[in-house]
Amino acid sequence: MNLLDILRSRTVTIPALLAGVTLATGTAHAQLNERPYLVGSGESAVDATGRSIKNQRVRAVHTTDDSLLGGTAYFLDKDPFLAYQLGRNLNFREFRKRDGVFDKNSIATLIAAMPDGHTAKITARNQVSCGSCHGRPYATPGGGVTFAKDSGRGRNPPHYFGGGIVEMIAYQVRNELLAKVDTNDDGWISNTEAQAYPGNLMVRPTPGAPPIDFGSPQLSEGLTGIPNLVTMFRVWYVDSQGRQVPQATRVDGVNTLGYNVEMTTFGRGQQLAGGTNSNFRALNPTLRAFFWDACNAHMNLQAYDPTTLTDPDANGVSIDSLPGQPQFPITHRPPDLGIFKHPSGYSSTDPDSDGYLNEISEGDLDLAEWFMLNAPRPAFAGTQVEFDSGVQLMKNLGCTSCHVPTWTIKTKDADFTGDRRFFDLDVTWDPVDQRLEGEVVPLYTMVGDVYQRNFGAFTAEGFFSDMRQHDMGEGFQEFGYDGVHNTIWRTSPLWGLTGNFPWGHDGASLTLRDVIMRHDGEGAASKAAFEAASTATQDALFDFLEKLVVYDIEQLPTDVNGDGIIESHFVVAGVDTGTERFNAEWLFKTPLQIQGQVVNAEGQTITSFAGVNIPDAYGELLPYRKDTDSDGWPDVWDVSPTLPGFKDGIH
Ligand code: HEC
Ligand code: HEC
Missing domain, CATH: 1.10.760 (Cytochrome Bc1 Complex; Chain D, domain 2)
Structure with missing residues (x-):
């Protein structure tokens, strides 16, 4: 193997390079639109800035035991900056046909109904990345281009810098409502609890600030009717055990004896839709739901998410996600319900019938949510x-x-x-x-x-x-x-x-x-x-x-190691990376080692930020992550781990 071959092989690690061995060879080079290669490698997928996505698309495997190397619990607990970066890359990567975007026949279709029940709400399935619409500045969760939703005059995407803080504030307001009104602490508001609560829900945003009025938890007719909470709350009605009663539109004192709520905090606002069962006027209550919803609406990638579907007491609120946020399956259910399942746990349902299974995995949602939760604030x-x-x-x-x-x-x-x-x-x-x-x-x-x-x-x-x-x-x-x-x-x-x-x-x-x-x-x-x-x-x-x-998160001069200074020659893995800045790759369990000084096509010596130890740094060789045939199916899920099959591991 000559030097050029070694440089070309993205799967070589530095120790392996020194020992002159390769650990594995990528089989799908030509199909990668990630840019993992080194300057001078002669490949097309090169990026000297190091800002492009370096890791292969592999469905992440959700785990709760952090000793399972390469599962999502492992990443969140033991290599959280890598988990952040993997989530970033799910937010910014361009998904391809081989990942299952769109369906067999249609791109740019009109879907979802306006309040009249007929007029389509959005031109969907015409994008391949969150970054197509979000990304001012580039490759950040910024705002972006106005597009066709709700009105011919367009909708403009807001940034989601600090998205986790928005989610936490919203969930806190909901929990204040329960803390104050749900006096027996069973997780929902009964008609008697509502009647006993004096006045409106007043919430102080910060100690000492004037309280904000979130409306009245009381029912319109005492022990029956609907609460008069503000429109950010979406309400559903429950039986004597707190279980959701489908189609119920009010507390009737017979079949429905109380209610429960979520705060639909994400989205700028929209007209009432979907009949009278709600007063919600925005889009999604959680970051996780926003990720799978946008994947489905814009890219036709359907997520399968047991986390959201697990609601042991049937009260409409799921177990906590791995990052710690309960979901609201009562109102927001990811599109792939896992009606058919493979014995290894992934869904073989394929809602859009394009042959690509389990297009977004529960583990992908763990990582995408982790990034959005921790996304730096403005x-x-x-x-x-x-x-x-x-x-x-x-x-x-x-x-x-x-x-x-x-x-x-x-x-x-x-x-x-x-x-x-x-x-x-x-x-x-x-x-x-x-x-x-x-x-x-x-x-x-x-x-x-x-x-x-x-x-x-x-x-x-x-x-x-x-x-x-x-x-x-x-x-x-x-x-x-x-x-x-x-x-x-x-x-x-x-x-x-x-x-x-x-x-x-x-x-x-x-x-x-x-x-x-x-x-x-x-x-x-x-x-x-x-x-x-x-x-x-x-x-x-x-x-x-x-x-x-907002700002360019990854270029901003930043004290990363907490020593109180921003170094102008910040050394990572033995190589000078220039001004100290927040690149999550510096904080991985195995930090990314950059290529460093190299001569460009114009004969200048430059610092290349391409990575030389990508498989190690990105955990691509860990048992729950490893994808030997680079087909997007981790070996643990792949019926033929050495023969590429983008649809289901074999086809
Ligand atoms: C086709 C353009 C487009 C794509 C692609 C897109 N978004 Fe958006 N996004 C929007 C628009 C427009 C809004 C505002 C929607 C509204 O107000 O109803 C929005 C809103 C959001 C919000 C809510 C922000 C807030 O302050 O309320 C989040 C979070 C978000 N998008 C995340 C994502 C993620 C994650 C993806 C990829 C999985 C994605 N978006 C893909 C256009 C897009
Ligand atoms: C009654 C509540 C209210 C008051 C008072 C108010 N705003 Fe607003 N503001 C809003 C709402 C609601 C929007 C969102 C409008 C939309 O989505 O089209 C908004 C939007 C904005 C925006 C655009 C934000 C964006 O991301 O597009 C700016 C800037 C702004 N307000 C500044 C101000 C300033 C400055 C004042 C005082 C002079 C003010 N607002 C007073 C409710 C208010």
Whole structure:
């Protein structure tokens, strides 16, 4: 084997390279659209920046025993930065025909119904990646291009930086409702408990802040009827044991004796759909559901997820996912129900009949959810003094009655989950260097080789939403495909505002002035206050809003190892990687070793960030991960582990 062959072989590890042996040979080189090869290898799938996806597409195997090497419990507990990176890559990779995108015949189909029950809601199955619509800046969970959903005027995707914090705040509000009203602690609200609760559900976003009104848990007719909670809550009705009663639309005191709720926090808002059984007006209650839902809607990749389907007490709420968030199978059930199963546990149901089975696995959802849970939060590109005076300005103009500045996630106890993330990327403004700088703050304690999460409290400053929806009147009115008008929208969290450009649910506002001037209805008073303000005040407001930013997570100068400095020659696995920055690959159990100095086609010496130990660093050789024939089916699931078969392991 000559040097070029060694460089070409993506499966060579450095120790193996030194010993002159290959561990395995990839069989599907030509079919990879990942870019794992080294500069100078002569392959096409090369990336000197190291930012492209390096790992092969392999269905992840869900496990709960973290001693099973390469299962998802192992990754989350013992190599969590790798789990994060694998989830990142599921969020940003372009899925291919060989992964099962689309179906046999159709691309770009109209699906799902508008409130009239007939008009299609969305042009679906026309994308191959979350990154097709999210990714400003590139390869981040940023906002993106406006596309065909709800109205011919379009829908604009918001960023999901800090997505885990949004999910945790929403679940905390739901748990506050239960903590206050469900007095016997059985996980649902009975008609007598509802009747006994005085007044509205008032929730303080952070200690000392004015409480936010989430509506009344009481039933409209005392012991029967419907609760009058805000539209972010989606309600279902249950029997005397707390079990969901299908089709029920109210507590009738006979078949239905109470209710349960989820908070549908993700999505900007939409018209009522699906009859009278709900008052929900957004899309998904959890990150995991958003991942499988978007995989299905946009790519026609169907997920099979026993985690979501496991609801032992039939109350509509599942067991905790591996990252720790219960799902709501009552309202959100992944499309592949596993009606037919292979003995190894994956689904052979194939809902879209394209021959590709179990297109997204339960383990893939564990990893994708892990990334979304831990996705770094937006930052403020200014000093604390500038932040405080901006908040004061927003207060003066009445903006903060909806755009509530700060929320606190409470420490774990009997009622609350605590901050379930395993690290925080704290990004602040350095006024001397005039730049944003990051710091990786561990939210775990090492216990042996396990990264045990702390589940502590966390305060999200500068979040700017009340987690409610409001009637915003004519300015933000959406004229739906079916001709129905919608004026009800979730208060956009303003953190990471620049990442949502252009603004509004429809992305129709190309300036901040324009989007503020669309605040009618409940927003009319603060729009008037803005209009009446001096030019200097308005400019100060714009200046402040422009400092609410997202950023390129992986390029930002960042203290990764917690030594208090950002090194300009950060050495990983013996090689200088340049300015210290948050690249999760540096923090793997086996850190990625980069190619380093190499001569490019123009004769310049450059630093190549291509990886030389990808199989080791990415855990591709671990028993539950190994995919010898590179067909996307891990050997443990593959009926013919050495003969590629993209559809089911053999075909
Ligand atoms: C075709 C474009 C498109 C693709 C592809 C896409 N999204 Fe989105 N995404 C959107 C739009 C538009 C919205 C806003 C939807 C709404 O308001 O109803 C959105 C909203 C979201 C939200 C909610 C953010 C919030 O603040 O409420 C999350 C999370 C999200 N997408 C994640 C994903 C993931 C994960 C994938 C891939 C599995 C994905 N998206 C693929 C367009 C897309
Ligand atoms: C009554 C509640 C309310 C008040 C008061 C309010 N807003 Fe909003 N704001 C909203 C809602 C709801 C949206 C989302 C509109 C949509 O989705 O189209 C929004 C959207 C925005 C956006 C666009 C966000 C994006 O990502 O597209 C900006 C910027 C904004 N508001 C700034 C302000 C400022 C500045 C003030 C004070 C002058 C203010 N808002 C007052 C409810 C409010």
